Amino acid sequence: MPRRAPILMALALSLGVHLAVLGFDLLPLARSEQQETALKPLTARLQALTLDPAPKPVPTPVAPPKGSFSLTAAAAPPAPAAERRDTHGVRREAASQALAQTGASAAQSSSAPLAEAAATAGATSASAPASDATDDAAPASIAHLKHFPNSARLRYWVNNVGIATLDWEREGKRYSLETVANIAWFSIRYRSEGSLGRGGLKPDSFTAMRNGNTTGLARFSWPEKTLSLGDNDTSPLHAGTQDMLSIIYQVALLGAEGDASELHITNGRKVYPATLHAVGESDYLADGKKIHVVILRAQEQGGDTRIEFWLAPDYANQPVRIHFSGNVDVDLRARKIEINGKTEWDLPDPHDRKFK
DSSP states (O other): OOOHHHHHHHHHHHHHHHHHHHHHHHHHHHHHHOOOOOBBOOSSOBBBEEEOOOOOOOOOOOOOOOOOOOOOOOOOOOOOOOHSSSSSHHHHHHHHHHHHHHHHHHHHHHHHHHHHHHHHHHHHHSOOOOOOOHHHHHHHSSSSGSEOOOOOEEEEETTTOOOOEEEEEETTTTTEEEEEEEEETTEEEEEEEEEETTTTEEEEEEEEETTTTTEEEEEEETTEEEHHHHHHEEEEOOOOOEEEHHHHHHHHHHBBBBSSSEEEOOSSEEEEEEEEEEEEEEEEEEEEEEEEEEEEEEEEESSSEEEEEEEEGTTTTTEEEEEEEESOOOOEEEEEEEEEEEEEEEOOTTTTBBBB
8 A cells, every 4th residue: 555655646746737737728618618508590591791891092182283274164254345334224134144143053063062972971871880879879780790890809718717819800802810819828829811802711821829839831822722731741722721710700701501511621730621510599698798699610521620600690790709629629708899999899897707
């Protein structure tokens, strides 16, 4: 028995070290999985969203150069001498007619831009976001959140003990996506960059880092139809291939049907065929607040890599929960949503982490 004591102490010490290193990932994740909300059947497809219109620059008026042709109305020529010698009554009648014609011309010339502005305002009211005054009084599912934003920032808790951010930025036909998760001394960073077109997101590069070290790197060469992984590995680039981040916003932008679809996803180390399907609907609950979500899952075919994301239709299809599983288990749950620089949803006490 005394000989077993050192062995038991060594085992206990080893277990303690493993729990200290892995506990941040495994224990909180197990606790959160026991508190899942009920999954409901999918009642409607996830709607595709149109991109927010990019702000148009206001043209600066430029004075025409001297001697150039101008479209301004020329001054009326002076009345003939015979008319000036007419009686006072005739002159008054002519003056009245000229004044009426001038007023009509002025009204016509001034009403043209007003009519154009009215038409523009009417079109804008039918398609553009609601005003800030309406935002304050209306519920969350208002028109300005029904367009896909030019920028978004979401703050998350990671496995109930860490913090993370996800940033979406769009400039013209380019996009960037980045998420950074920190759990004590353990950090993960994913970044995706590419272009936007009719087919949605088209990645150019994807980088995965852990504790500052690159663990995955993918470069998409669409003209050559090749996908470079790491330093030397090259694979065929299939149409519609996405990375671990872009797949989330690709579905958020284009929507999804209830039927399963097949695609290819890369994590920067390998590219694998996956099946994407809408699992169902549920409610994301945190600190008594509830957000309706559509749950989608991209599962590696024949493997254990899985990405599950909960998209909120009332908040421009933003992902309020992201769960990466496989090589690393990372569970992100939203605590704040900012869209186009405005806070749309925020938990009152970020230190009181209560999830259901």
